[in-house]
Amino acid sequence: MSTSASQTNAPTTPPISLTSRRGWRHRARDGAFRGAVTGSVIVGLVVLVALILQSLIEGWPRLNLDLLTSFPSSFPERAGIQSAIFGTLWMVGIVLVTAIPIGVGAAIYMEEFADTEAWYNRLIDVIIQNLAAVPSIVYGILGLAFLSRGLLDLGPVVLTAGLTLSFLVLPVVIIASREAIRAVPSSILDGALALGATRWQGVSRQVLPASIPGIATGSILAVSRAIGEAAPLLLLGALQFITFNPTGLGSSFTALPIQIFNWISRPQEGFHIAAAAAIIVLLCITLLMNAVAIWLRNRFQQTW
Amino acid sequence: MAVATTRRPASRPLEGLEAGSRRYREKVIVGGLFLCAALSIVLTLGIVIALVVPSVEFFRSISPVEFFTGTEWAPLFKNSKFGVLPLLSGTIVITLIAAVICLPLGLLAAIYLSEYASRRTRSFVKPILEILAGIPTVVYGFFALTFITPLLRENWLFGTPPQVFNALSAGLVMGIMILPTVASISEDAMFAVPQSLRAGAAALGATKYEISTRVVVPAGLSGIIAAFVLGISRAIGETMIVLIAAGGTPNLTFNPAEAMQTMTAFIGAAGLGDQATGSIGYKTIFAVGITLFVMTLVMNIISIRLVRKYREVYD
Amino acid sequence: MRRIRWFAMVAAVMAIALVGVACGGDEPSDSAGGDGTTALSGDIRVDGSSTVGPLTEAAAEFFQEENTDVRVTVGISGTGGGFEKFCAGETDISDASRQIEQDEEEACAGAGVEWAEVQVALDGIAVVVNPENDWADSLTVDQLKLIWNEGSTIDNWNQVDPSFPDVPLELFGPGTDSGTFDYFTDAVNGDEGISRTDYLATEDDNVAVQGVAGSKGGMAYFGLSYYEQNADQLKVVAIDGGGGPVTPSLETVQSGEYTPLSRPLFIYPSKASLERPEVAAFIQFYLENADRIAEQALYVPMTAEQVAASQAAVEQLIAE
Numbered sequence: 007m008s009t010s011a012s013q014t015n016a017p018t019t020p021p022i023s024l025t026s027r028r029g030w031r032h033r034a035r036d037g038a039f040r041g042a043v044t045g046s047v048i049v050g051l052v053v054l055v056a057l058i059l060q061s062l063i064e065g066w067p068r069l070n071l072d073l074l075t076s077f078p079s080s081f082p083e084r085a086g087i088q089s090a091i092f093g094t095l096w097m098v099g100i101v102l103v104t105a106i107p108i109g110v111g112a113a114i115y116m117e118e119f120a121d122t123e124a125w126y127n128r129l130i131d132v133i134i135q136n137l138a139a140v141p142s143i144v145y146g147i148l149g150l151a152f153l154s155r156g157l158l159d160l161g162p163v164v165l166t167a168g169l170t171l172s173f174l175v176l177p178v179v180i181i182a183s184r185e186a187i188r189a190v191p192s193s194i195l196d197g198a199l200a201l202g203a204t205r206w207q208g209v210s211r212q213v214l215p216a217s218i219p220g221i222a223t224g225s226i227l228a229v230s231r232a233i234g235e236a237a238p239l240l241l242l243g244a245l246q247f248i249t250f251n252p253t254g255l256g257s258s259f260t261a262l263p264i265q266i267f268n269w270i271s272r273p274q275e276g277f278h279i280a281a282a283a284a285i286i287v288l289l290c291i292t293l294l295m296n297a298v299a300i301w302l303r304n305r306f307q308q309t310w
Numbered sequence: 311m312a313v314a315t316t317r318r319p320a321s322r323p324l325e326g327l328e329a330g331s332r333r334y335r336e337k338v339i340v341g342g343l344f345l346c347a348a349l350s351i352v353l354t355l356g357i358v359i360a361l362v363v364p365s366v367e368f369f370r371s372i373s374p375v376e377f378f379t380g381t382e383w384a385p386l387f388k389n390s391k392f393g394v395l396p397l398l399s400g401t402i403v404i405t406l407i408a409a410v411i412c413l414p415l416g417l418l419a420a421i422y423l424s425e426y427a428s429r430r431t432r433s434f435v436k437p438i439l440e441i442l443a444g445i446p447t448v449v450y451g452f453f454a455l456t457f458i459t460p461l462l463r464e465n466w467l468f469g470t471p472p473q474v475f476n477a478l479s480a481g482l483v484m485g486i487m488i489l490p491t492v493a494s495i496s497e498d499a500m501f502a503v504p505q506s507l508r509a510g511a512a513a514l515g516a517t518k519y520e521i522s523t524r525v526v527v528p529a530g531l532s533g534i535i536a537a538f539v540l541g542i543s544r545a546i547g548e549t550m551i552v553l554i555a556a557g558g559t560p561n562l563t564f565n566p567a568e569a570m571q572t573m574t575a576f577i578g579a580a581g582l583g584d585q586a587t588g589s590i591g592y593k594t595i596f597a598v599g600i601t602l603f604v605m606t607l608v609m610n611i612i613s614i615r616l617v618r619k620y621r622e623v624y625d
Numbered sequence: 626m627r628r629i630r631w632f633a634m635v636a637a638v639m640a641i642a643l644v645g646v647a648c649g650g651d652e653p654s655d656s657a658g659g660d661g662t663t664a665l666s667g668d669i670r671v672d673g674s675s676t677v678g679p680l681t682e683a684a685a686e687f688f689q690e691e692n693t694d695v696r697v698t699v700g701i702s703g704t705g706g707g708f709e710k711f712c713a714g715e716t717d718i719s720d721a722s723r724q725i726e727q728d729e730e731e732a733c734a735g736a737g738v739e740w741a742e743v744q745v746a747l748d749g750i751a752v753v754v755n756p757e758n759d760w761a762d763s764l765t766v767d768q769l770k771l772i773w774n775e776g777s778t779i780d781n782w783n784q785v786d787p788s789f790p791d792v793p794l795e796l797f798g799p800g801t802d803s804g805t806f807d808y809f810t811d812a813v814n815g816d817e818g819i820s821r822t823d824y825l826a827t828e829d830d831n832v833a834v835q836g837v838a839g840s841k842g843g844m845a846y847f848g849l850s851y852y853e854q855n856a857d858q859l860k861v862v863a864i865d866g867g868g869g870p871v872t873p874s875l876e877t878v879q880s881g882e883y884t885p886l887s888r889p890l891f892i893y894p895s896k897a898s899l900e901r902p903e904v905a906a907f908i909q910f911y912l913e914n915a916d917r918i919a920e921q922a923l924y925v926p927m928t929a930e931q932v933a934a935s936q937a938a939v940e941q942l943i944a945e
Binding site for chain 1: 332333336339340342343344346347348349350351353354356357359360361414415416418419421422423425426433435436437438439440441442443444445446447448449450452453456457486489490491493494495498499501502504517518519522523533536537539540542543544546547548549550573574577578595596599602603606607609610611613614
């Protein structure tokens with residue numbers, strides 16, 4: 007079985023087209039299906055383009071360096087997103103450092119080490135899927151009750167927001183990572199064990215590297231979601247007006263989605279334009295992060 | 311010689327092959343991994359506690375019967391009504407619309423990426439789809455309101471056009487937002503189906519359509535179902551899109567052209583609003599929240615049973 | 626070999642992320658005061674109503690221009706959320722579009738937080754209709770009540786007044802959690818929260834603007850600034866509160882002539898915070914420059930008497 011990364015699953019068509027004997031009905035059905043699958047992707051692309059164009063057209067006047075280097079202001083033409091960008095970046099950093107290791111760790115445990123019949127493992131299974139459906143604002147309530155006040159009493163600071171977002175994306179990371187790990191054929195691990203490796207050695211040196219592409223997929227989805235969420239941050243005290251960047255984990259903060267949401271609901275047209283420009287910036291940041299993760303994924307992709 | 315099975319750990323590990331200290335370290339590592347997984351229990355407990363305590367207070371004042379069977383939701387009005395059914399119908403209608411979009415289209419897109427696309431195409435189409443997932447939900451909400459809704463209203467063919475707020479716009483846009491999630495995870499599952507199965511089917515004369523639908527999809531079914539469930543879960547829990555595009559008017563109806571409020575939209579609106587914390591109006595947030603939580607729990611238990619039933623293991 | 630490269634890759638990614646993050650830190654620099662006195666410095670935390678938010682934001686911006694070492698931050702968790710944080714001692718000042726309520730007062734008292742109610746501006750609630758609506762130039766409060774009251778089934782303009790044409794009525798308004806909703810229902814229907822439930826509710830007043838602008842029989846109510854910013858797409862209705870129809874404007878709201886839909890906007894500073902010089906200076910600045918601030922935030926400035934009353938309230942709190 008070739009493990010070269012240059013293969014895809016699109017099977018090479020056999021030299022003699024066997025389908026030509028099958029009649030026009032089959033060919034029509036095949037053609038229709040091909041149209042359907044391609045069409046579904048095109049729908050997504052069209053919407054994306056429409057979205058980007060809509061924001062680009064509206065935000066174009068403000069899309070310049072000023073926007074990135076200024077802070078929020080009550081003057082629409084002066085308002086900028088520097089503090090929001092840095093707030094978002096800090097939170098992304100926290101999410102990357104906490105949600106991904108913990109999520110992947112949990113996925114490894116559940117796929118490779120857990121006794122799947124044990125009641126507590128089945129419970130964890132159900133719980134993780136359930137957590138993925140909890141509305142983001144409930145995570146805000148959770149963060150407010152236990153991180154900002156209560157147990158950890160961190161206050162409305164960037165660490166609280168980052169951790170809350172980590173909790174938010176953790177289920178997605180776990181589920182996607184589990185799929186990725188499950189996709190690695192068991193023969194890989196079997197081979198390692200047969201050669202005398204311990205289970206952890208087999209998993210960490212064979213299965214895990216092989217599942218990195220899928221894990222990267224899940225992480226991209228997760229972090230993308232995290233930077234677009236406004237609702238939990240509002241509950242946690244993300245600010246509308248802050249004229250400095252976070253100076254540490256214990257700093258007050260704001261974030262791009264908050265700024266966007268806030269500006270869109272102001273009466274002045276100037277704020278709406280600024281919001282559209284900020285949306286483009288946010289999309290660019292997402293794009294950048296996606297690009298890094300995609301490079302990671304392509305680098306390590308294998309077929310079985 | 312005992313061979314360790316790989317899908318279910320052996321009840322007794324291989325003995326005598328490992329040094330004592332490595333085995334101990336390994337146990338520590340596995341213990342650490344278990345803690346990572348168990349964190350999910352901690353999170354759930356936290357959510358449950360944060361929701362249950364105020365909910366209990368709420369249900370002391372409002373009878374659960376009224377809450378679960380009442381057909382009018384007007385908790386923050388003076389003469390408040392606490393029937394949650396309008397919110398429930400709102401959530402169901404919008405989730406259904408989103409599911410009709412994201413599940414079939416997501417699966418088809420995944421099939422395209424996995425079976426039909428060349429390596430080059432896949433390497434740029436897949437990232438583009440993932441960008442769709444990264445667009446802030448606020449942006450989707452306003453897109454639905456300012457682009458999709460006018461589009462629908464101008465080109466409506468079935469009687470009275472949709473209202474300014476309506477479930478259809480919100481559902482459509484939500485479906486598009488979730489599409490990449492469903493597509494990505496399904497595609498990863500399908501990508502993992504061994505090439506040998508495809509080659510075998512092709513050798514027997516199957517067309518790409520037949521290979522995709524009769525071999526690959528059934529083979530990757532467990533991952534695809536997991537993707538579907540995740541997609542639906544996300545649809546149920548989505549707040550911003552419905553808050554902005556579907557409106558804040560609770561409405562017990564199944565007509566998607568009308569405005570309606572979902573459970574999440576209500577939580578969002580009330581949570582960000584001017585209610586005094588401690589008032590009964592504020593506590594409705596938690597009552598609705600816990601209803602949502604239980605609903606998704608039941609749905610997930612059912613789906614896990616399904617996944618377990620259909621999972622296939624290869625070689 | 627491969628593992629080393631892999632780790633290097635991951636480390637590089639993390640490093641890039643952290644570098645981007647580290648470069649963001651911004652320490653406020655020391656600077657001498659303009660007239661040789663020690664410069665004010667410190668953090669001032671404000672949170673609360675999203676209506677009052679823009680006011681405090683303007684105040685903070687102007688204040689920070691003169692006092693570069695003070696960092697004022699403004700949040701918008703809502704009036705209720707703001708009070709909750711305020712009574713927990715997490716904020717110095719609470720923005721509020723309504724007066725503090727009983728349970729909130731008790732919570733503050735229980736936590737030992739003393740406060741003063743300081744009015745900072747006025748806002749008018751504008752009732753708007755579509756520009757093609759040429760029949761409803763003015764409405765009485767009773768007519769408003771007829772339309773908006775609880776249980777109202779009016780869905781056509783000719784039911785409001787027989788002389789009005791047969792045009793379906795389409796209602797837009799703020800959600801029930803909004804301060805604007807509370808004030809309007811109190812003023813028009815007799816008590817907060819009394820309202821019909823079947824209008825199109827939205828969190829974002831801009832959406833109501835669009836709704837009315839696109840519907841001939843549309844009608845909505847929201848803050849005056851939303852009308853003024855969109856005056857070309859809307860028509861404002863003069864409201865007769867007993868003394869003849871009055872069109873809302875800066876003058877009529879300030880003088881109180883536009884009644885009953887003029888509302889006060891408040892901030893609530895805490896006594897403990899006022900003991901810090903920067904907070905006291907900020908509040909003083911806020912009130913002394915109330916005109917300029919209200920204008921910047923598109924609200925209605927207070928009268929001189931109201932400003933004096935607010936200043937007196939602050940002084941009384943400090944003196945207690």
